[in-house]
Amino acid sequence: MNIYDFKVLAQDGSEVALADYTGKVLVIVNTATGCGFTPQYDELQDLYELHRKDGLEILDFPCNQFGAQAPGSDEEIHSFCTGRYGITFPQFAKIDVNGEDAIPLYKYLTANTTFGGFSGPMALVLKPIVKKMDRDYKSNGNIKWNFTKFVIDRQGNIAGRFEPTDSLDALKAKVEELL
Secondary structure, three states: OOHHHOEEEEOOOOEEEHHHHOOOEEEEEEEOOOOOOOOHHHHHHHHHHHHHHHOEEEEEEEEOOOOOOOOOOHHHHHHHHHHHHOOOOOEEOOEEOOOOOEOHHHHHHHHOOOOOOOOOOHHHHHHHHHHHHOOOHHHOOOOOOOOOEEEEOOOOOEEEEEOOOOOHHHHHHHHHHHO
């Protein structure tokens, strides 16, 4: 089993087979429009513009599970992201990434990766918040917060997981290694 075995919902509710992205390097990210990490959209868009021609796709999945920071409809979220950050990469329907209602793609991603820990100054902010939500957060693969990123190689395998506090330079280096 790999990423290409899953289908997801586009913003308009139509079904999209991830097999449509066969042969591409993917960054799959759960996002929120009202989060302290939302400015990462700028860097993600820069990465996309730099490497789209090389076979990179960024797949954006809005999620409202962390601090209710992705309110609004799919259309409102998309309008905000394109207007404020100029994103041009695919944005999908709002989803759950953890729990019973998590979409199968995210159940797969979290079951096959581990939490790498938070880094940098934001770690001090996130650790107590996340610990309140999940006392066992350090030892499971659940998504901890908005802007967790998964890198997928050209064969559809998980090649890396990057927490929201990880350097986007590290993400870029991993993507470039796979391209």
